[in-house]
Amino acid sequence: MNATSEFALAASNVGVTIGDKTILRDISFAANSGEFVGIIGPNGAGKSTLLRGLRGMGAITSGAVLVFGRPLHTLGDKQLARSIAYMQQDVNVGFGFNALEVVLAGRYPYLKWWQNEQREDYEIARKYMAFTGVEALAEKSVQQVSGGERQRILLAKVLAQETPLIFLDEPTASLDLGYQEEIFRHCRVICQEGKMVLIIAHDIKLAAKFCTRLILLAGGTILADGRPEEVITAQNLEKAYGLHSDVFINKVTGNLDIHTYEAAGTTTLQPVVHVIGGGGSAGNILRLLHERSYNLSGGVFQQGDSDADVAMAFGIQAIVGQPFCIIDKVQATKNREKILAADVTVLSNLYYGQQNLDNLEAAFVAKKVIIIEDTAIEERDFTGGKASKLYRDLCTLPQVTVLSSVQFAEQVVTGEIL
Numbered sequence: 325m326n327a328t329s330e331f332a333l334a335a336s337n338v339g340v341t342i343g344d345k346t347i348l349r350d351i352s353f354a355a356n357s358g359e360f361v362g363i364i365g366p367n368g369a370g371k372s373t374l375l376r377g378l379r380g381m382g383a384i385t386s387g388a389v390l391v392f393g394r395p396l397h398t399l400g401d402k403q404l405a406r407s408i409a410y411m412q413q414d415v416n417v418g419f420g421f422n423a424l425e426v427v428l429a430g431r432y433p434y435l436k437w438w439q440n441e442q443r444e445d446y447e448i449a450r451k452y453m454a455f456t457g458v459e460a461l462a463e464k465s466v467q468q469v470s471g472g473e474r475q476r477i478l479l480a481k482v483l484a485q486e487t488p489l490i491f492l493d494e495p496t497a498s499l500d501l502g503y504q505e506e507i508f509r510h511c512r513v514i515c516q517e518g519k520m521v522l523i524i525a526h527d528i529k530l531a532a533k534f535c536t537r538l539i540l541l542a543g544g545t546i547l548a549d550g551r552p553e554e555v556i557t558a559q560n561l562e563k564a565y566g567l568h569s570d571v572f573i574n575k576v577t578g579n580l581d582i583h584t585y586e587a588a589g590t591t592t593l594q595p596v597v598h599v600i601g602g603g604g605s606a607g608n609i610l611r612l613l614h615e616r617s618y619n620l621s622g623g624v625f626q627q628g629d630s631d632a633d634v635a636m637a638f639g640i641q642a643i644v645g646q647p648f649c650i651i652d653k654v655q656a657t658k659n660r661e662k663i664l665a666a667d668v669t670v671l672s673n674l675y676y677g678q679q680n681l682d683n684l685e686a687a688f689v690a691k692k693v694i695i696i697e698d699t700a701i702e703e704r705d706f707t708g709g710k711a712s713k714l715y716r717d718l719c720t721l722p723q724v725t726v727l728s729s730v731q732f733a734e735q736v737v738t739g740e741i742l
């Protein structure tokens with residue numbers, strides 16, 4: 325079988341119907357050797373049915389599957405077993421077998437019916453047990469190993485089959501975070517060595533971190549297929565899972581991250597709110613209001629400031645200035661335009677220096693102001709008293725309400741304010 329000239333795996337218009345129920349329809353994709361493909365999607369989307377069908381274990385009722393250019397149904401059992409190794413979900417591991425015997429069973433496609441495993445088979449089994457870190461368990465009964473150890477033994481078995489394609493159906497289910505990451509890391513190495521792995525995963529963030537490509541299944545068909553950042557979008561998550569979310573690159577981890585929330589307030593017309601902040605003082609306010617679907621803007625934040633990052637992650641329009649620079653005329657004007665356009669302006673528990681004093685001055689033009697005060701202004705004033713005076717003047721205006729951040733959050737949730 326030529327492993328270089330054709331796609332390793334190609335499905336065209338694959339469908340599965342059981343009885344009168346259509347479980348899969350119009351599934352088309354092609355994958356190359358070296359690709360680490362994650363299949364994600366909600367419960368009942370058809371992921372396991374697809375994997376079984378692609379392995380020739382469940383009847384495909386329409387379409388075609390090619391393995392290195394050859395129709396799946398033309399491959400004999402042993403040929404198929406030398407092409408695709410498949411780790412099923414919740415597989416029963418034979419009672420009374422030790423770990424080495426389980427892994428050795430992966431060598432069956434290479435043995436004649438009268439043959440026992442040869443020295444080479446033992447060497448191969450031990451090699452993959454060492455790779456997945458279970459070599460020391462070789463003589464141990466598989467009934468006496470932990471869930472994580474069991475999964476790594478089964479992964480070694482699948483690898484010992486030495487196939488160019490490896491299908492894994494939720495191999496990380498019930499594993500702790502450490503073992504989950506380990507399985508994905510092993511798969512990444514295997515793919516870098518030229519195999520193709522198709523893995524069903526429920527942990528989208530983990531799949532996005534390790535897989536080179538994701539296929540999102542929903543309602544029995546492919547909703548999205550591509551690089552993780554192309555597939556994992558708020559729109560796709562809403563369509564597939566009915567989830568309200570924000571998808572962003574986590575600055576701490578550098579990985580794609582998802583913030584999910586229960587949408588509230590979408591049925592009524594929400595007021596326009598402008599949040600004045602900076603230095604991390606506005607992040608919680610922006611998140612709270614964004615989750616409740618307020619029409620938001622923010623500023624003037626500084627580049628690199630976490631308030632600017634929160635606004636960007638949530639797609640909130642923000643005015644952002646240079647770090648350590650005085651708010652310039654353009655930013656000051658834009659800030660006032662947003663304040664004037666807003667029904668309510670929230671002034672966060674900001675610390676003031678000369679460079680951001682204009683944020684406080686700008687609040688005077690607002691129709692209605694909610695000041696968030698967690699710390700006395702004197703402790704936040706690095707302007708020699710200028711900010712404190714302005715702040716006290718602002719507090720005396722009739723359109724101003726002063727609340728702690730806890731009171732503000734409570735009143736937003738109960739709908740008393742805004």
Ligand SMILES: Nc1ncnc2c1ncn2[C@@H]1O[C@H](COP(=O)(O)OP(=O)(O)OP(=O)(O)O)[C@@H](O)[C@H]1O
Nearest residue numbers: 342343345347365366367368369370371372373374
């Ligand atoms: N043999 C069968 N007969 C009838 N319906 C079936 C059969 N096998 C699966 N289904 C149905 O097909 C749909 C897809 O099931 P499948 O197990 O492929 O989903 P899945 O995406 O793997 O789900 P999960 O994430 O819960 O494991 C489900 O609605 C399931 O009930």
